[in-house]
Each structure stands twice: as structure tokens, then as C-alpha cells.
Amino acid sequence: MFFNPGIIALFISSLLISGMVLYASFYGALILRYWDIKSGSETQLNLERRTYLISTIISYACVFQLCSFFLFIYTADTLHPFFTGAMCAVGSLNVNKWGFPTVILKTITFLLAGLWLIINFTDNRGFDYPLIKVKYLLLLIITPLILAETIMQSNYFLGLNPEVITSCCGSLFTADTKGVASEIVSLPRSVMEIAFYGTMMGALVLGAVFYRTGKMGYGFSAAISVTFLISIASFISFISIYFYELPTHHCPFCILQKEYGYIGYFLYLLLLAGGLTGMGVGLLMPFRQMPSLKETLPAIQKHLTLISVICYLSFTAIATFQIIFSNLKM
Amino acid sequence: MIELQNIRKVFNEGLSSEYIALHDLTLAIAAHQVTVLKGPSGSGKTTLLSILGCMARPTAGRIVLAGREITSLPERFLTDIRRQTFGFIFQHYNLLKGISVIENVMLPAYPQGEPFSLLKKQAADLLKLFNLTHKAAAKVEWLSGGEAQRTAIARALVNQPEVIIADEPTAHLDTRLSREFMDIMRDFKAQGKTILIASHDPIVHESEVVDRVVQMRDGRIIDAGVI
Numbered sequence: 173m174f175f176n177p178g179i180i181a182l183f184i185s186s187l188l189i190s191g192m193v194l195y196a197s198f199y200g201a202l203i204l205r206y207w208d209i210k211s212g213s214e215t216q217l218n219l220e221r222r223t224y225l226i227s228t229i230i231s232y233a234c235v236f237q238l239c240s241f242f243l244f245i246y247t248a249d250t251l252h253p254f255f256t257g258a259m260c261a262v263g264s265l266n267v268n269k270w271g272f273p274t275v276i277l278k279t280i281t282f283l284l285a286g287l288w289l290i291i292n293f294t295d296n297r298g299f300d301y302p303l304i305k306v307k308y309l310l311l312l313i314i315t316p317l318i319l320a321e322t323i324m325q326s327n328y329f330l331g332l333n334p335e336v337i338t339s340c341c342g343s344l345f346t347a348d349t350k351g352v353a354s355e356i357v358s359l360p361r362s363v364m365e366i367a368f369y370g371t372m373m374g375a376l377v378l379g380a381v382f383y384r385t386g387k388m389g390y391g392f393s394a395a396i397s398v399t400f401l402i403s404i405a406s407f408i409s410f411i412s413i414y415f416y417e418l419p420t421h422h423c424p425f426c427i428l429q430k431e432y433g434y435i436g437y438f439l440y441l442l443l444l445a446g447g448l449t450g451m452g453v454g455l456l457m458p459f460r461q462m463p464s465l466k467e468t469l470p471a472i473q474k475h476l477t478l479i480s481v482i483c484y485l486s487f488t489a490i491a492t493f494q495i496i497f498s499n500l501k502m
Numbered sequence: 503m504i505e506l507q508n509i510r511k512v513f514n515e516g517l518s519s520e521y522i523a524l525h526d527l528t529l530a531i532a533a534h535q536v537t538v539l540k541g542p543s544g545s546g547k548t549t550l551l552s553i554l555g556c557m558a559r560p561t562a563g564r565i566v567l568a569g570r571e572i573t574s575l576p577e578r579f580l581t582d583i584r585r586q587t588f589g590f591i592f593q594h595y596n597l598l599k600g601i602s603v604i605e606n607v608m609l610p611a612y613p614q615g616e617p618f619s620l621l622k623k624q625a626a627d628l629l630k631l632f633n634l635t636h637k638a639a640a641k642v643e644w645l646s647g648g649e650a651q652r653t654a655i656a657r658a659l660v661n662q663p664e665v666i667i668a669d670e671p672t673a674h675l676d677t678r679l680s681r682e683f684m685d686i687m688r689d690f691k692a693q694g695k696t697i698l699i700a701s702h703d704p705i706v707h708e709s710e711v712v713d714r715v716v717q718m719r720d721g722r723i724i725d726a727g728v729i
Contacts, residue, residue, distance in 0.1 A: 209574055212507055212564035220574055221559065299579045 174254065178247030179329050185240050186322040192233040197315045199226045200308035209300055223304065227292055230311060234285035237318065241282040241444075242437060244275070244325070249428050255338045261425040262341035270328035277321045283448055284314045290452035294472055298464035306459075341423035345408060356408045357422045368406035372488050375399040375450070379481040382453065383474055393454025396480055400447035403487065407439070411491045414498035439487060446483030449476040504531040504554060504665070504696070509563035511549050511721075523549040524721045526563070532714070533568075533664075536687060536697040537727075538707045541718035547700035548593075548669050550718070554698060555667045556584040585613065589658030591668040595650050597642040597657075603649075604629060604638040607657045614661065621660075628656040632686075648679045655686060665696045672703045680705040687711055 203219050203226075248261035248271070255263050265271030288310050295303035345353050375395035382392045408422050415427055415435070427436030453476050460469050511524040524546045531537050531554075539547040552558040554565065556572060564573045572583055597606050607625040616624075629635050632652040637645065645653060651671070658666055666687075672680035680703065687697055688711045699706055707715045717725035 212562060212573070214510070214562040217560065217562055217573070224577070296576065296578070299575055301574075301576070 174251065174329070174332055174334075176247065176251065178243060178250060182240060182244055182247060182325060183329065185236055185243075186318075186325055189233045189236050189240070190319055190322045192229050193311065193315045193318050196226045196230045196233070197311055199223075200311045203308050204305060204312070207301075207304060220301075223301070227296075227307075231289060231292060233318075234289050237281055237285040241278045242441075244278055245425070245428060245440075246437075248275075249425065251332070254332075254334050255336065257338045257340055259340040259342070259426070260423060260429060262344055262423060263338045264332075265328075266338045266344070267333065267336050268328060268331040270324050270331060274321065274324045274328050277317065277324060279444075281314065281317050281321055282444060283451065284310070284317065286444075286448040287452055287455055288314060290449070290455065290476065294456060294459070294465065294469060297468040297472065298462070300464045302462045302464050303459060341426060342421065345422040345424070346420070353408065353422075356405045359405070359409055361410045364406050364409040367402050368411075369488075371395065371399040371402050372484060375484060376481055379450070379477050379484075383477045383481070386470055386473075389457045389460075389473065390454055392477065393450055393452075393457070396447060396450025396453075396484070399484065400443060400450075403443055403484075407491070411495065413502075414491075414494045414500050417498055417500040419500065419502060435490075439490065442483045442487040442490075446480045446487065449483070450480035452476045453480070503533050503566075503568060505566040506530070506550075506554070507564045507566065509550070509553060509560045509565065511546075511553060511558070512561045515561065522721055524553075524560070527721075527723055529716065529723060529726060531696070531698065533696045534691070534694050535713040536691050536699065536711050537714045537716060538712050539698070539700040539716050539718055540702055540707045542702060544720070545718040546721040547718055549721075551667050551669050551698060551700050555588045555590060555665075556580050557590075585610065585661060587664055589661065589663035589666045591651075591654050591658045591666065591671050593670040593673050595654040597645075597650060597653060599643045600641065602639050603634060603642055603645065603653050606642055606653060607660055610657060611660045625656070625660060628659055629653075632656050647674060647676075648682070651675060651679065651683065652686075655683075663695075665698065666690060668697070668699045668701075670701055670703075671699065672701060672706055677705065684709045684711055 199219075199222055203223065206215055207219055208216055245261060248264040251264040252258040252260055255267055258264055258266070265275060288307060291303050291307045291310060295301060295307055343349065344351070345357055348354065375392065375398075378388050378392040378395050381388050404424070408424050412422050412424060412427060413419050415432055416423075425436070426432070427439070428434060429436075453473050456469060456473055456476075459465055460473075462469070506527055506529045509524055509527040510522070513519075513521045513523060527550065539550060541547050549558070553560050560573060564571050566572070567583070567587065572580065575583065598609065604622070604625050607628055608621050611621050611624070626635070626638065629638050632655065634649060634652055634656065637649060637653075642650065642653060672683055675683065684706065687699070690697055691711060699712075701707060706712070714727040715725075716723060716727050
């Protein structure tokens with residue numbers, strides 16, 4: 173284990189977040205079990221008062237969770253000089269078996285925490301706690317994942333051994349090895365370009381349709397989710413090489429480094445924020461007819477759609493700009 | 503119509519100092535009438551008024567205001583109802599020292615976001631109604647008891663509430679000012695406002711303006727009066 177400020181901050185924040193969501197989940201379970209808005213019982217009124225505290229606690233926990241995703245990647249990147257063979261976060265994450273599963277779990281909890289914040293924001297706009305059961309059900313799904321993430325992250329940090337010779341991104345994100353990363357790299361470039369620009373165009377058109385008419389919300393949300401995955405794959409497959417100006421370098425982590433102006437953080441933020449808000453639109457679709465949300469929900473969904481479209485458009489614009497004006501010509 | 507359903511209020515619940523201020527009160531208060539809550543100190547009148555006016559939440563029970571249940575409302579919705587539906591006249595007036603009479607009257611209307619000039623005109627009209635125009639710029643600490651009381655009433659009216667809640671409004675007034683207060687309540691009643699007063703002052707509950715006297719003791723209603 174290293175005594176690095178990032179590691180210490182992540183350790184403490186994960187423990188705090190876990191404690192907060194565990195405490196909140198206890199009351200969340202009580203709310204799911206006993207909530208009855210029609211009742212004037214002491215239990216019900218107590219739950220109504222308690223939900224303010226619990227919602228606030230979870231909101232903070234979710235915001236911390238969003239920040240911890242980027243801090244984890246940044247920490248993994250800053251640790252790479254300590255490991256022989258590592259050139260970026262990939263090398264640090266490869267030091268033991270917990271690195272990459274932690275990143276994947278952190279991405280999932282990032283999205284779920286963001287969705288929880290969207291549900292909570294919407295619930296607070298209704299006078300009769302319209303989504304209270306949905307948001308506490310989602311909390312009960314998030315909590316075990318956050319606890320698992322805390323354990324995996326702890327195992328990862330505790331298992332960091334500077335004696336380990338790790339593999340660099342060049343050996344992982346190449347067509348010559350086996351695994352998901354190499355399969356993505358091996359995909360034909362033309363297919364990936366068509367998939368990226370096709371799905372992106374489809375998602376943006378559906379976003380415009382939903383923004384203007386309020387129709388095709390599920391379609392837009394599904395398109396955004398698919399585009400999210402394809403964008404990540406496309407970044408590894410053909411976008412990244414224009415940032416590195418090296419046709420064989422496909423690493424999705426090197427772009428987080430200073431040499432590239434930390435542009436990777438911004439690109440991933442755009443992708444995650446766009447994906448999250450787009451998925452949020454679909455998540456809210458079933459509640460559009462709820463009496464207390466009928467007036468406010470369409471406006472919330474429109475805002476989410478706008479954010480999602482702007483994020484994805486910006487991502488596409490930056491990637492396309494780099495492809496056109498990069499010194500690498502292919 | 504304001505309907506109270508099994509309202510219970512407990513302070514310091516679960517502690518050795520636990521105190522039950524209201525015991526399962528059920529009461530229907532008619533609109534456009536003057537209702538007085540009468541009872542000795544500690545009978546729960548102020549607690550009940552606070553709950554009725556959405557300034558406190560009950561421990562159990564519900565309140566239905568004009569057909570809408572309001573005790574379950576999240577705070578942001580309750581604030582709007584409190585601001586738009588109720589006008590409060592406090593026992594000690596609770597005027598803010600250091601600012602002028604007109605500023606005190608305007609204060610509850612600031613969050614409504616109306617243009618300042620319009621707000622100032624409304625406040626000035628209210629001060630005129632209560633013969634306080636000449637005191638508009640004066641600091642409230644310079645006011646006499648009667649003037650302070652009328653300023654408090656003007657402030658309660660600035661948001662044009664449907665319901666006026668007054669907690670022991672005559673406790674610090676002499677007989678003449680107390681009767682003057684009830685005359686003002688008569689005018690409000692004539693305008694169709696619903697008035698709730700907590701008082702054990704005979705000038706209040708024996709006034710002909712009053713439609714109903716609800717007697718309370720030890721957090722219970724001992725006589726709901728005649729509607």
C-alpha cells in the first residue's frame with residue numbers, strides 16, 4: 173500500500189459514502205415497508221420528516237461518488253511511475269486483479285448515483301413524494317454495489333506492490349492480444365466510424381424530436397445508451413490515435429495525462445454526463461402521467477435532453493476536429 | 503374550511519421531558535367566520551395555531567385546507583401555502599427592530615417577487631387603512647403599543663391572505679385598543695376572511711363578531727362550540 177494523498181482521500185471517502193448509504197438504506201427500507209401517504213399515523217409523519225434528512229445524506233453521498241470516479245482515475249494515473257512497465261493508469265490498474273473491476277464498478281455506480289440524483293430532483297418537484305418508493309428502491313440497489321466497490325478498491329490499494337512488473341497500455345490495447353480491448357482495437361475502422369457517426373446522429377435526431385414534441389423518449393434514451401458504449405469503443409478504436417498522433421496507440425487512459433492537456437477528463441465527463449442525462453430521460457418516462465408531476469416532468473426531461481445533446485455534440489465535435497486537424501493523416 | 507384530523511403534538515418525544523401538547527384533536531373550522539380558541543395558558547392554543555398555520559408539523563394527524571391535505575406537503579410547497587394563505591399576528595407582534603414601519607409591512611411579501619414599486623404601494627395603502635401613514639418611515643421601536651399592533655396587522659395582510667391567525671392579540675393592549683382590534687376583525691370578516699384567534703381575553707371571546715368559541719384545556723378540546 174502507498175501513502176498517497178489520492179489513495180487516502182479515496183479510502184476515507186469510500187468509507188464515508190458506504191456509511192452514509194448504509195444508514196440511508198436502513199431508513200429507505202423502512203420507507204419502502206411502511207410508507208402510506210394517506211395515513212396520518214405517527215410512523216408516517218415521522219417518515220415524512222425523516223426523508224428530508226435521508227435524501228440530503230444520499231444526495232451528498234452520490235455527489236461524492238461522482239467525484240470519486242475521476243479521483244480514482246487520476247490517482248491510478250499518478251501512481252504509474254512507481255511500477256516498472258507502467259506508462260499510464262493502465263499499468264497501475266494492472267498491478268493486481270482488482271484494478272480494472274474497480275474501474276468498471278465505479279463507472280456503474282457513477283451512472284446509478286447520477287440517476288438517483290435525477291430521480292430525487294424530480295421527486296422533490298412533486299407535492300406528494302411521487303417517486304419516493306422508486307428512489308429508495310434504487311438506493312437499495314446502489315448500496316450493495318457501493319459496498320462492493322469499497323471492498324474492491326481497498327483490495328486494490330492494499331495489494332499495490334511496487335515489486336510487480338506490470339504491462340503497459342501498448343501491450344493491452346493492441347490487436348495482437350486476447351480480450352475485449354484487443355477485440356475493439358481489431359474492429360474494422362470503417363465499421364466503427366459508421367457505427368459512431370450513425371448512432372450519434374440517430375441519438376441527436378431523436379433528442380431533437382423528443383425536445384420538440386415530447387415523443388420518442390424511450391427511443392432517445394435507448395439510443396443514448398447504445399451511443400455511450402459505441403463512443404467508448406470508437407474512442408479506443410479510431411479516435412484516440414488522432415490525439416496521440418500514433419496509428420498504433422489506442423489507450424483510453426494516456427489521454428488523461430498532462431501531455432494531452434488533460435483533455436481525456438473533459439471528454440469522459442462529456443460522455444458520462446451526456447449518457448447519464450439521456451438515460452435519465454428514459455428512466456422518468458413511466459412517470460409522465462403522474463398527477464403531481466404532469467406539469468413539471470416534461471420540463472425536467474427537456475432540460476436533461478438538452479444537456480445530453482449538448483454533451484454528445486461537444487464530444488463529437490472535439491473528436492471530429494481532432495480527426496481532421498491532427499498531424500496524423502490516415 | 504379547515505379540517506383537523508386526529509392532531510397530536512408531542513415535544514421531546516422519548517425523552518424524560520416528553521410533553522404532549524395536543525391530544526388527538528379533531529375539529530372542523532368553517533371558512534369566512536371568526537373562531538376563537540379559548541383556554542388557559544398551557545392548554546395548547548398556540549401550538550394548535552402554529553400547526554394550523556403550517557409553522558409547525560404535528561406528530562400525528564392530518565390537516566385538510568380547502569379540500570387539500572397539507573401536513574404531508576414537502577417544505578417547499580408548504581412555504582408557498584403559508585405565505586399565500588395565512589397572515590399571522592403574533593402575541594408580541596415580532597416586528598423587526600432597526601427597520602422602518604413600511605419595511606416591516608413589506609417584509610413577508612419580498613419572496614413573492616412582485617415589483618418593488620407595487621409592493622411599496624400596497625404597503626402604503628395598508629398603512630393608510632390603519633392610520634399609520636405618518637409613521638411609515640419611523641423605526642418600529644418608536645411606536646406606541648396600539649401603533650405596533652396595527653403595524654403587525656398590516657404586515658399580516660400584505661400578502662392578501664384568506665386566513666388570519668392571531669395569537670393572544672390583545673394580551674398587551676388596554677380595553678380601548680382591544681375593542682379597536684375586534685372592530686378591525688369585524689371588517690376582515692365582512693371582507694370574507696377566515697379568522698382564527700387564540701385568546702383568553704373576554705373582550706375577544708365575548709365579542710359579537712365571534713361566531714364560535716372552542717374551549718381547550720390540557721391539549722384537549724373540552725367544548726367545540728356551536729358552528
